[in-house]
Amino acid sequence: AQSVTQPDIHITVSEGASLExxxxxxxxxxxxxxxYVQSPGQGLQLLLKYFSGDTLVQGIKGFEAEFKRSQSSFNLRKPSVHWSDAAEYFCAVQHDDMRFGAGTRLTVKP
Amino acid sequence: SQTIHQWPATLVQPVGSPLSLECTVEGTSNPNLYWYRQAAGRGLQLLFYSVGIGQISSEVPQNLSASRPQDRQFILSSKKLLLSDSGFYLCAWSVLAAGELFFGEGSRLTVL
Structure with missing residues (x-):
């Protein structure tokens, strides 16, 4: 069966620290x-997408993600987190339709 | 440019009452339309999607229904709400069957 897994429900990082x-x-x-990223009480905004080609994709707000076929992974990274990055992040995959992971809530400490 | 509108933004309804959430898309033709429900800690669950007027596919058996009376209008309905229908409902559209989704701002439904 098709599935998407985001293993981390909640992550806390300090402002300026790296994120994955x-x-x-x-x-x-x-x-x-x-x-996708979702601020509280709002819809989802696309950060980045991968269809084919270069496995490292750049997105908005300084985010990037790397597709690793051997690991069936598509991890999101940012070298230096800002307080405004606090939100919920959803990974999604599309084959026949769009399926979302359960989300990871990011808290940023000052 | 394309925009998507979803309303009402917030709704509090008693158990057993009807529901109607509406979504409209502007600036594009023949979009694929979707309704998702988001429950706390459970990500987004696809409820319905539509590839054209009158064409509705249901993903999850439940007491909700969807209709697409016009090309850019998508309505989520229920005749009798259950407590378990509470959640955050998101409408979305896409240009192609494969491609990114564009989301509305969501509708928060609380069933009491």
């Missing part, structure tokens, strides 16, 4: 891959 949010998927073929 994990995402693993289980699909028969390489799907399209996305990361």
């Amino acid at each position: 949010l994990r995402c693993n998927y289980s699909y028969g073929a390489t799907p399209y891959l996305f990361w």
